[in-house]
Amino acid sequence: MTDTRYSYFPGCSLERNAEAYHKSSMAIAGPLGLEFVEIEDWNCCGATEYISLHMLASYAIIARNLAQAARHSPGNSQASAHDLVAPCSACYLNLSKCDKYMRTDADLAEKVNLALAAGGLSYKPGSVHVRHLLDVLVNDVGCSKMKAQVTRPLKGLRVAPYYGCLISRPGLRTDEHDPEYPTSLDDLLACLGAEVVDFPLKTHCCGGHMTQISEGTGFELIRRLVKGAADYHADVIVTVCPMCQLNLDAFQGAMNRYFKTAYHVPVLYFTQMMGLAFGRDAASLGIGAELVDARPALAKIGVEVPPPPEAEGAPKRKRDDKSLPMPKMPKHEAAATREAKP
Numbered sequence: 001m002t003d004t005r006y007s008y009f010p011g012c013s014l015e016r017n018a019e020a021y022h023k024s025s026m027a028i029a030g031p032l033g034l035e036f037v038e039i040e041d042w043n044c045c046g047a048t049e050y051i052s053l054h055m056l057a058s059y060a061i062i063a064r065n066l067a068q069a070a071r072h073s074p075g076n077s078q079a080s081a082h083d084l085v086a087p088c089s090a091c092y093l094n095l096s097k098c099d100k101y102m103r104t105d106a107d108l109a110e111k112v113n114l115a116l117a118a119g120g121l122s123y124k125p126g127s128v129h130v131r132h133l134l135d136v137l138v139n140d141v142g143c144s145k146m147k148a149q150v151t152r153p154l155k156g157l158r159v160a161p162y163y164g165c166l167i168s169r170p171g172l173r174t175d176e177h178d179p180e181y182p183t184s185l186d187d188l189l190a191c192l193g194a195e196v197v198d199f200p201l202k203t204h205c206c207g208g209h210m211t212q213i214s215e216g217t218g219f220e221l222i223r224r225l226v227k228g229a230a231d232y233h234a235d236v237i238v239t240v241c242p243m244c245q246l247n248l249d250a251f252q253g254a255m256n257r258y259f260k261t262a263y264h265v266p267v268l269y270f271t272q273m274m275g276l277a278f279g280r281d282a283a284s285l286g287i288g289a290e291l292v293d294a295r296p297a298l299a300k301i302g303v304e305v306p307p308p309p310e311a312e313g314a315p316k317r318k319r320d321d322k323s324l325p326m327p328k329m330p331k332h333e334a335a336a337t338r339e340a341k342p
Contacts, residue, residue: 004140007069007084007128008036010234011091011242012044018242020286022178024271025133027280031149032141032142036085039069042233045094047083049209059108060115062098066130067116067123087133087271089166089241095130134270138184151279153193157301159187159273160197160234160265162186162225162248164241165205179203183271189238192277197232204310206247211254219255222247224261235297237267245269249290266294276303 014022029036042065051058069084086092101111102125114124137146152169163182170179182203186196211218225248231239239245251266256263267290275285282288282298288306295305 004033004171005037006081006136006268007073008038009042009045009065009069009084009086009088009091009095009218010038010060011086011088012047013088013090013242013246017246018269018315019086020289021242021269024269024275024285027129028271028274028278028287029287032135032137032145034141035071037066039084040072042068044089047090048092051094056108056111059098060112063095063102063112063116063123063240064119064121066095066099066128070123070127071121082128083136083202083326084128084130085133085136085243086130087240089132089164090243091167092130092132095128095167097100099128099130121331132240133186134167134188135138138188141228143187146188146191146274150192150277152277152301154189154192154273154277154301155195157194157297158197158233159189159194160199160232161202161227161270162199162229162237162239162267163242164239164244165203166241166243168203185238185240187269189273192273194273197234199227199228199232199234206241206244208247209244211247211251216258218247219251219258222255223259223263224260225258226252226265227261229265230263234265235300236273236294238273239267240294241268245290249292252292256338259296264292264296266290266297268294276301282306289330 010022014025023099030071043061045065046058046061048246050061066084067100070082075151084095091131096110102112102123109125109246109301121233154284163185167178168182180203201224205221207218207226209218210221225251226237237248239248248265252263252265255261268287272285272287275307276282276298282303282305287294287298287303295307
């Protein structure tokens with residue numbers, strides 16, 4: 001029985017490398033009485049780089065999704081008619097920033113709406129309430145309702161709650177939230193029966209795309225997070241962000257080779273942990289697709305996991321060039337910038 005419906009923005013990652021996040025989110029929705037209605041004809045949020053190249057175009061692209069959400073709100077009895085849920089932390093941040101800046105900058109709002117008008121759209125700032133999936137589960141569903149669905153408690157599993165740097169930033173969230181040391185994910189995991197370890201680096205950056213720009217710097221950012229979890233004897237790092245999961249999972253083997261270390265800490269989504277606690281089998285939650293094998297850790301709670309697609313220590317194809325060039329302005333824009341300087 002569905003009690004609450006939300007507009008849902010999956011974002012690009014959840015259709016590709018973070019498909020397990022989407023699968024597990026849908027798997028836990030039903031038992032909790034939630035329905036996520038994907039907004040029509042959504043587009044990429046622009047991720048992290050585009051906004052540094054062309055701010056107006058970037059905000060227009062983001063605002064198009066807000067306009068679509070406002071037009072096609074599913075409506076429900078408990079949540080706001082225009083609540084928009086984004087599981088991806090980068091999508092959540094971009095959508096939230098766009099709405100906030102359009103509310104506080106009338107000139108930006110006017111220009112963005114002029115761009116949207118070319119496609120027959122408009123957006124009134126503040127008409128959509130952007131929320132991260134973690135916020136919805138903690139504050140709308142709550143621990144007692146989640147506990148009622150637990151059939152396989154995560155007792156004995158030591159987990160490191162990793163928020164990343166995107167959803168913890170101050171000034172965007174409207175719920176009770178300490179940007180320096182959030183605890184909502186800690187509380188949710190404890191509600192599932194897991195042993196939540198102290199993880200002081202819980203809001204530190206995973207490096208984003210730094211592995212593609214400066215490999216050594218990127219690997220160091222990953223190393224300190226994995227080491228931080230290992231130092232507290234965590235069996236699993238649990239995250240809320242596709243980029244964080246990708247970096248700590250896909251690059252953990254390469255990071256080990258770079259620093260001559262041997263860390264082995266699997267990285268899973270918090271929705272996957274919820275699904276396991278609710279009694280779902282690992283494969284239906286996308287567990288087994290990660291590169292750092294989660295089988296030894298999850299065996300502690302009696303969960304059988306399909307083998308990973310590729311061993312984490314397998315040799316990787318080396319790039320001829322070890323780094324990618326930094327983004328550059330188009331020549332005509334760069335020339336105009338130079339001419340404008342005194």
